[in-house]
Amino acid sequence: MPNSYDPDQIIRPEILALSAYHVPPATGMIKLDAMENPYMLPTVLRDEIAQLVVNAPINRYPDASASSLKVSLRNALEIPDNMDVMLGNGSDEIIQIIALIVAKPDAVLMSVEPAFVMFRMIATFANLQYVGVPLKDDFTLDLDAMLSAIVKHKPAVIFLAYPNNPTGNLFDADAILKIIQVAPGIVVIDEAYHAFADTSLMDKLVQYPNLLLMRTLSKLGLAGLRLGLLVGRSEWLIQLEKMRLPYNVGIMTQLIAETVLSRTDVLLEQANIIKAERAKMYRRLAVLNGIQVFPSDANFILFRVYGASEVFEALKQRGILIKNLDGTHPLLVNCLRVTVGTPEENTQFCETLQTILSETV
Numbered sequence: 001m002p003n004s005y006d007p008d009q010i011i012r013p014e015i016l017a018l019s020a021y022h023v024p025p026a027t028g029m030i031k032l033d034a035m036e037n038p039y040m041l042p043t044v045l046r047d048e049i050a051q052l053v054v055n056a057p058i059n060r061y062p063d064a065s066a067s068s069l070k071v072s073l074r075n076a077l078e079i080p081d082n083m084d085v086m087l088g089n090g091s092d093e094i095i096q097i098i099a100l101i102v103a104k105p106d107a108v109l110m111s112v113e114p115a116f117v118m119f120r121m122i123a124t125f126a127n128l129q130y131v132g133v134p135l136k137d138d139f140t141l142d143l144d145a146m147l148s149a150i151v152k153h154k155p156a157v158i159f160l161a162y163p164n165n166p167t168g169n170l171f172d173a174d175a176i177l178k179i180i181q182v183a184p185g186i187v188v189i190d191e192a193y194h195a196f197a198d199t200s201l202m203d204k205l206v207q208y209p210n211l212l213l214m215r216t217l218s219k220l221g222l223a224g225l226r227l228g229l230l231v232g233r234s235e236w237l238i239q240l241e242k243m244r245l246p247y248n249v250g251i252m253t254q255l256i257a258e259t260v261l262s263r264t265d266v267l268l269e270q271a272n273i274i275k276a277e278r279a280k281m282y283r284r285l286a287v288l289n290g291i292q293v294f295p296s297d298a299n300f301i302l303f304r305v306y307g308a309s310e311v312f313e314a315l316k317q318r319g320i321l322i323k324n325l326d327g328t329h330p331l332l333v334n335c336l337r338v339t340v341g342t343p344e345e346n347t348q349f350c351e352t353l354q355t356i357l358s359e360t361v
Ligand code: PMP
Pocket: 035, 089, 090, 091, 092, 093, 116, 161, 164, 165, 190, 192, 215, 216, 217, 218, 223, 227, 228
């Protein structure tokens, strides 16, 4: 046995070349970087959850099919009866399961650019070729470019977030439907931010045999639980289920999610407050000198500001953490993304930003 091992010799080169998904430390900061819901659940609901924790049989494996939770999800999210549901440890895991089942040699995973970074990363994990079709300058879909890229690369799977992260906009639904019609493989519509948009493609599942739809509870106030779901026809979900690791959704996630879903009114009320705050924040940012702010249908706002990296650092120094996108894609030059927080957090963010801007001119 050799007495030293060299990971560089053993590990796949494309993994060696990757940087791990970076989660910056945020202790003590106003955390507006990760699209979390800033609100806790009401005390009554938290007390109910405490009782669930006390009584949960954590010595046993969880229900592998999470059947009771699936019934709650079906009701709460109005999932069509003729569609199947698969659960994931967050929707990240579902993206990975989908990538793994299509990963034949040379298979292509396609998305747009800029898009959610995990589409590209997971393509690499699964040994898929990644093709990212640039959006137009205004972050709308470039339908012609998409259609020709589809003809050229014949993607096994296309991921489109609706609304898109990090840009916050909804793509044109007719353009998406055209893409679904032309695609030779699966099209996954990722509706992670559905709660903050007023539209969904859920009702198109019946019509399009290659369409799958993904949701998550993360942005609704349950990011810490890790629960994502995929809705689609059984032909696909039977195959995907083979790749899902047993017990990927733990007992606490199952119990707590089910309890919280019995109070969707609470979640929706919080989402509505966030939407109202988003509108306020948009108006405040729009009047600041030197800021270009982009409309959003999600719980975050993208904006462009001269010297974005310095502004980002200055905010961080003053205890406010947002996301710096400058340098991640040519369309995102000088762009920063801020999650909509509580009214107090948003005010503090806007005021601090204004101060920083007035100091730098
Ligand atoms: N899809 C999109 C578009 C996202 O922005 C995110 C989170 N940033 C996810 C999926 C992953 O969400 P989760 O794994 O928490 O369900």
